[in-house]
Amino acid sequence: MEIDGSTTIVGVIGYPIAHSLSPRMHNAAIRALGINWRYLPFQVAPENLEKAIEGMRGLAIRGLNVTVPHKQAVMRFLDWVSPEASAIGAVNTILNEGKRLSGYNTDVEGILAALQFGARLEKLPEKVVVLGAGGAARGIVYALTTVTDVKYITILNRTIPKAERLAAKMEKMAKEKTKIEGKGLDGETVRDELRETGPGGCETTHGAGLVINATPVGMYPDVDCSPIEDSSAFHPRLVLYDTIYNPKETKLMRLARSQGAKSFNGLDMLVYQGAKSLEIWTGRKSPVEVMREAVMS
Ligand code: ATR
16 A cells, blocks of 8 residues: 555664564555555664654654663653553553553563464463563563463573562562562573472473573674573473574574474564554554564565
8 A cells, every 4th residue: 555645654663773573574464454554663762762752642653662772761751551561661562542652561462472372382381481680571470470370480680689679579469379589590500490300310390391581692693692501401391482583593592402492482472562562553453474474584
């Protein structure tokens, strides 16, 4: 459909934004839906964030995705924030209805759908290890504690107090239904958490069944880095979900695979969070397969 006087604009704000796959993914979905919309990238430096959000009101931009580094800072410029986004402390989707701006967090839907439909984990294991304690980790731990029946979560982070604080906050929020611990991201702790050993050093079945990387370590251009360097931590009963999608196979995924663990990249999470954002803006079901194809190619 050609751009004309009634074209609706949606888009994404971030800094930098040039490598974002979202414009390609959303414009493919818009074409498939046959609507007169366009999805544009907007590079917004942190000092211009407030002006950008006022511009969204002024220009009647229908919706924006919000990415690094604005997910937290943007919240104070909105009229309403969903309970989910406010519990996580981050907004990744803004809806503009008659100049009233509402903030949502569709990363929750993104990770859950990616685990269920992408990694085909119908039932999540009892114990999950999350690497990282930043914004992405907060959304993931929130999703695991509120929607699934995962019983134990260990948050491993380079800065230990951050892991401990997040664990305490989320455990309180989960009303102690989930036991959550925060520890360091060092080789020995990682091995202990992923491979729990019983008396005499024999492996037991109490180790984690799923590990989710919520750090940016290993992302392009630092493709030779990995948050876990020791492949012996992995075992064939383990599933690794890496939220990174560039490169498509991270060093961490390679290490996991070398030990027989299944591994998945973050493309499905990107697709499902995007599909949910588009549904919030259009009120229609998103063409998930079209969106997946657009980012896979
Ligand atoms: P995001 O919103 O993408 O999660 P963030 O809030 O800045 O970004 O969090 C980044 C996470 O990746 C943090 O857990 C960070 O660890 P620290 O709390 O110790 O900073 C982790 N991280 C970033 N670079 C890292 C590195 N080189 N090694 C280990 N962890 C790293």
